[in-house]
Amino acid sequence: MKKVLFFIGLLLSVVNVAVAQKKTTPINIEHADHFDINQTEIPDAALLRGNVRVSHDGVIFTCNKAYFFQKENYLKAFGDVQMVQGDTLYLNSKYAEYNGEVKQAYATGNVVMRSPESTLVTDTINFDRNTQEAFYNSYGKITNRENTLKSKSGRYYANEKKFKFLTAVTITNPKYTIKSNHLDYYTNSGHSYLFGPSTITSKENYIYTEKGFYDTKKNLAYFKRKSYIKYKDRRIEGDSLYYDRNREFASATNNVKITDSINKGLIKGHYAEIYRNLKTQKDSMMITKRAVAITLVENDSMYVHGKKMLITGKPGERIVRAFNNVRFYKTDMSGKCDSIHSDQKTGLTKLIKNPILWNYENQMTGDIMHLIGNNQTEKLDSLKVLNNAFIISKDTLSIGYNQVKGQNLYGKFVDNKLREVDIIKNTEVIYYMRNDQQELIGINKSVSSKINMILDKNTIETITNFNQIDGDIYPEAELPENARKLRGFIWRGEERIKSKDDIFPPEENELDAKIQAESKAEKAQENKPLEPSKETLEYDKNNPKPKTEQSKVKTVTK
Numbered sequence: 001m002k003k004v005l006f007f008i009g010l011l012l013s014v015v016n017v018a019v020a021q022k023k024t025t026p027i028n029i030e031h032a033d034h035f036d037i038n039q040t041e042i043p044d045a046a047l048l049r050g051n052v053r054v055s056h057d058g059v060i061f062t063c064n065k066a067y068f069f070q071k072e073n074y075l076k077a078f079g080d081v082q083m084v085q086g087d088t089l090y091l092n093s094k095y096a097e098y099n100g101e102v103k104q105a106y107a108t109g110n111v112v113m114r115s116p117e118s119t120l121v122t123d124t125i126n127f128d129r130n131t132q133e134a135f136y137n138s139y140g141k142i143t144n145r146e147n148t149l150k151s152k153s154g155r156y157y158a159n160e161k162k163f164k165f166l167t168a169v170t171i172t173n174p175k176y177t178i179k180s181n182h183l184d185y186y187t188n189s190g191h192s193y194l195f196g197p198s199t200i201t202s203k204e205n206y207i208y209t210e211k212g213f214y215d216t217k218k219n220l221a222y223f224k225r226k227s228y229i230k231y232k233d234r235r236i237e238g239d240s241l242y243y244d245r246n247r248e249f250a251s252a253t254n255n256v257k258i259t260d261s262i263n264k265g266l267i268k269g270h271y272a273e274i275y276r277n278l279k280t281q282k283d284s285m286m287i288t289k290r291a292v293a294i295t296l297v298e299n300d301s302m303y304v305h306g307k308k309m310l311i312t313g314k315p316g317e318r319i320v321r322a323f324n325n326v327r328f329y330k331t332d333m334s335g336k337c338d339s340i341h342s343d344q345k346t347g348l349t350k351l352i353k354n355p356i357l358w359n360y361e362n363q364m365t366g367d368i369m370h371l372i373g374n375n376q377t378e379k380l381d382s383l384k385v386l387n388n389a390f391i392i393s394k395d396t397l398s399i400g401y402n403q404v405k406g407q408n409l410y411g412k413f414v415d416n417k418l419r420e421v422d423i424i425k426n427t428e429v430i431y432y433m434r435n436d437q438q439e440l441i442g443i444n445k446s447v448s449s450k451i452n453m454i455l456d457k458n459t460i461e462t463i464t465n466f467n468q469i470d471g472d473i474y475p476e477a478e479l480p481e482n483a484r485k486l487r488g489f490i491w492r493g494e495e496r497i498k499s500k501d502d503i504f505p506p507e508e509n510e511l512d513a514k515i516q517a518e519s520k521a522e523k524a525q526e527n528k529p530l531e532p533s534k535e536t537l538e539y540d541k542n543n544p545k546p547k548t549e550q551s552k553v554k555t556v557t558k
Contacts, residue, residue, distance in 0.1 A: 027056045027073055027100045032066075045069050052077070056100050059129065060084045063096070073100035081107065083127075089158055090114040091127065103129035111136075116545075117161060117187035118144040120154075132158040146190055146216050148172045161188045161540075173216060175245065176202035182529070189539040190216035195529040204248065204276070206230045209241075213530055219245035225527065233315050235259045236274060239519055248276040254515050256287065262315050263344070266294040269309075270515055284312040290508040293320065297330065297379070297416055304328040304340065305503040318344040326351075327503040332417060332457070334358045334497035337369070347373035347381070357383075358496050359418045360457050363392045365490075366409065383411035389423055392491060395432040398440070402460070403430040404451060405486045421453040428486050431463060433473065443479050446471020 029035075033050025048054075048066040054075060055061070064079030075098045083091040083098070083105060094109025108124040113134060122140035127133070135155040142149040142163060151169035156162070163185045171178035171185070171192065180198035185191075192214045200207040200214065200221075207230070212223035221243040228237035229250055238252030251273045252258075258267040258274075270289035277283060286308065293304045293311075306322030313319050320342040327336050338353035348370060351357070355369035366385035374381040389409035393402045407425035411418050429451060431444040450466040465471070497503055504512075535542070 024073060024101050025057050026070070027054055027068065027075055027098070029054050029068060030060075042067060044071055056098070057103070057129075058086065061096070061098065074098070075100070083107070085129070085158075088115060091125070093125075105129070113156070115158070115161065115187060118142055120156065134158070142185075142187075144187060144190075146173060149185060160186070162186050171216065175219070176200055178214065184529070184532070186532075186536055186539070189536055189543075190218075191532070191536045191539075192216060193530050193532065202245075204231070204245075207243070211527070211530060213533075221245075224530070231276070233260065233262045235261070236272070238272070239522075250274045254519060258285065258287070263318065264296040267309070267311070268292050268294070270511065282312070282314055284310065286310050290504060290512050291322075292503065293322070300331050300416070301500075302328060302330045303500045303503055306340065307508075313344070316344065320344070325505065327497055329497050329500050329503050332360055334502075336495065336497070345375075347375050349373070356492060356495070357385075359455075361393050362455075363390075363492060363496075364409070365390045365492075380413040380416045382413060383409070383418065383421075385409035385411075388488065390486075390488060391421070391423070392489065394491075394493070397434070397438060398432065400432050400443070400484055401430070401489070401491065402432055403486050403489060404428070404453065405488065406451065417457070418455055421455065423451045423453075425449065427451045427465075429463070429465070429471070430484060430486060431460075440476055442473040442475055443484065444471070444473050445479065445483070 029046075029048065031051060031053040032048035034048070036047040036049075037045075038047065046068045048068060050064070052063050052066045053060065054066065054068070061075065061077055061081070061083050063077035063081040066078065067076040069075070077096045077098070079094065081093045081096040083089075083096065090113070091105070091107055092112040093107035096105060096107040098105045105127040106125075107127070111120075111122050111125045113120040113125060120136075120140055120142045122136045123138040125134055125136045133155060135153070137153045140151055140154055149163070149169060149171050151165045152167045153165070154169070155164045157164065165180070165183045165185070167181060169180055169183050171183075178192065178194070178198065178200050180194045180196065182195040183198070184193040194209060194212045194214065196210055198209050198212065207221075207223070207228070209223035209225065209227040211225035212221060212227060214221040223241040223243070224239070227241050228235055229241060229243060236250060236252055236256075236258050238256040239254035240252070242251045244250070252271070254270050256269050256272045258272060260266070267285075267287055269287040269291035272285065272287040274285045275283055288308045291306060291309045293309060295302045295304075304322055304326065305328070306326040307324040308322070310321045311318055320340070322340040324339070325336075326338065326340050328334060328340075335351065335355065335357040337351040337355040340349060340351060342349040349372075351369040351371070355366065357364040357369060364385055366389045367387035368385070370384040370386075371380060372382045372384070373379065386408050389406050391404040391409070395402055404423055404427065406423035406427035408423070410422045410424070412420040427448050427450060429444060429446050429448075433441040433444050435441055446465055446468055447470045448465040448468040452464040452466070454461045
């Protein structure tokens, strides 16, 4: 009984193995003008000549001559070889081999592989029908309607309609050229995924990225790692970049930096949009989220912050506008206002609504405030404070304040330092006068039609009254406290901006800290290529071709 059970078990195991083994389909000879078998010259092979046509599991081979090895289920084809797989793949060559057991093909000699979307020309190619993958290690050229791709090697995934390149590849388009060492290109959608050092060069700009995506049909792109867009006059970089070539529009997100090579300026923030008009050479830029414009002034830098900044116009004729709680800082000058309007062509910068300016320790206020630059020397030229001009500075050795008040103020800069100031119309002065030993001589309180002041940084060298109407120098004890401040006096020293970091409000510093932490965490992760988007993977589903277009591809015999 035990022997019977043993033999039944053995029989069942043999049956299971036989079922598990997939039965291979023999290669089918459909036609040949001549059929010959010569065991002496070519053992175990049939010689097929003239209009040879064979098939195997949905693929058809045609050629001029072939050797068919029936036992091995193997075919060697010569002369005008063509392999056709439905309406998805056409492979032409001078010579080919096909193994029916493993469904693998090899072709060489002027190889042309065509799909409905593209054509590959190379010297040698291997094709695995099980995985629907083709690969080549010889120079290849791929063409479709939009682009030409050249590479030293590549792999084609027929099911995904994707070429994968891991060596030098170049995509040439009438508008640009893409170069990369790691690129996935989808022939149906024209989507390109780049990884590692890659460049996109065009007449308009130069793009560098180490992780990105480019839609070669729509000319849309986004870039993620160490990426920048370089124009003739500026360079744009950020943690993430978006680019629309058709509209010449770019946007940047997080750690945005825009370098202006012509105007020696730098703009930073965490979000920016840039439009360029190639016909008029006018362009515009908006930047927000801890935005700051940094301009080199001689050996110093001017920092200007606003919640939103706009820059428009041609190079050399830019107009810069900053909005909402504008603050600026330079080592010898800082200030605040609601908004700023700066015209590069005229050199005029307007501080709009509630302006206040600190020049060293001197606080200046007025209804309207203008800074005027000299375009020839690229230095500050003059200052205007119109209506209710007021200058206040603390006396160095007492609790008192030096004050000058008038209708309008006109200042003159020398080497970017405020050197001379004229205050005109209904001027009033309160000034603590000291000798060389810094001893208080008295307090000058006077009224005149005009006052001239010569400054040396934080020191008033001379003060001159013109057409003095009233005034005197009072001993400190004889001038009451309530008479030591002019009408309209407001000291705002606690608001003074003393460093470039003071220009940012607390909420924007909190945003910056959050973004820096996220950026650091992302960079610490393993760097991997971008995953193909849903739009890429479902392109054929969402963009069905008309039947007339689907039937255009026909078998072509070389």
